[in-house]
Amino acid sequence: MFTFTTSDDVTLHVREWLPEGPPRGVVQIAHGMGEHSARYAPLAQALAARGYAVYADDHRGHGLSMHAGPGVLGDDGWNRLVEDLATLSATVRQRHPGVPLVLLGHSLGSFAAQQYVMDHPGLADVLVLSGTTAVDGLFARLAEAGPDVMAAFNAPFQPARTDADWLSRDEAQVDAYLADPWCGFTLDDTAMAELYTAASSRLAEPIGIPEDLPVYVLVGDQDPLNAHLSLSDLLVERYRKAGLNRLTYRTYPGARHELFNETNRGEVVADLLAWLDDAIR
Template sequence: MDKETLEFKSDVLDSIYIKYDIYIPKIPNGNLIQIAHGMMEHRGNYEYIASILAQNGYIVAINDHRGHGESIGGNIHLGEMGENGFEAALLDMYKLSNILKERFKPKKFILIGHSMGSLLARRFLQEYESSIDILVICGTPSPYFGISFGILFLKMCRFVGINKIGRNIAYRFSFCTFNAKYYKFDKLDSGKPSGILWVNRDENQLIKHLNDREHRAIFTINSFINLLSGLKKVFSKYPHKINKENIPILFISGEDDACGKFGKGVLSAFKHLNKQGYNNAKCILYAKARHELFLELNKDEVASDLIDYFKNH
């Protein structure tokens, strides 16, 4: 397996350069996988799953979304995705998919999205359905009651100039509530609380995250507004008739993933796509697993299930 690190210039007005990795197998099977990572992480977190997939013949690519990892520059810094940043990240993903297809001429194009990346992947489905052959939705967030109010509230905070207060409220409302179930026993071996026990059962991974500057960054109020706006679009009724109702769609999540309301929110997302007309979807909930399935204690099981699913579809 070979690994290349490349970049391309975004077509969005800010024209930043988007970094991405490609994992190229020794004996390709002709299929291409593109991965969209989650909020405030980076492409390096996917080295394990990308390597496993490449060892099984898949060409795998993953970029740092704008405002994440090494995809920064100008007004785009860690946590700041830029004006209309969620939709801009979608355009970046689409451009990368075209770059990859032009180079590798794949038999099938498989899109995997994790967490925020799952929302981007579902927006990709809304906008570029015809270009996807298989879609995997991992650790997807739940639909939130009152999302329109949340967007309005954050816009008001931005308007009156209390950006930090607004973004801190948004952060606490999301991530701190995710960790509420684990608060009483959230202690590392050092005796200190991690604050992110909801993410993973593997303490080694939690320590890596806590020591990773790119994981400790917090979204700006602008990025939170864009994210919530993207979430609202994803859970809205599709504005057009779908054309590929039989596209294979796989939902995967941990039963103990707070982001997906411990399976209930994932099933809501699953049913939402069914209502839009997609009739070839499947959902797997992994017992005891939390948010980061590709880094969880059962990551080998998850990788094996993905490979089996791809072979059967």
């Protein structure tokens, strides 16, 4: 693990997993809302075993980087979170010059990755979006559902065993999430408003992304962020209209939000590894 200090003096903590030999590529993981990078250790270990160096920060307001309370990102926090990812990308490129850089974002991390590839075209060589969605469409659905976001996500799974059944069919993974003191919160109101602004403007119309960027979108067809895939379908349609010509869209029947913690996670990880091997060939 190492740390770096942002332009607004926030200390961010970064976890690192290295392969035994020289890396064939670097995978930078951007985690979701109300969680932290340690939860991606099994995925990172699988990637490292395949020859990838893996880096994952705890976003500002999360995990070891929680500087002002859970979900508090600070002034202009959403845009700064995106810039934090770019700063880490530059750092790992210096550590591993000449090898491809993959940005893998899950959920909130995928929303940040959607903005990153517009703000910093060419910084990442490959983009992976997991548990992702058309964010403006998600906000529209949540506005109809009421103020309790997590309850809205869990609503399709009634009668529910827990408040987090929407995450995975694997009860042990859900229970681990609920028992984790660094999990289960949302962004503060200011950061959520900033994300809404980004979602309704920049993210709704992807522009400036290199057309030959390899993009892999993977979602569960029971992920409540996607309204039975209609919103992930919309995101993919927008990317294709923007001219992206190396886009792969994979859906998993029955799977919920956290594909890397799902009952079929072995299949999900194997598919990801195979796709990455082809993308960086």
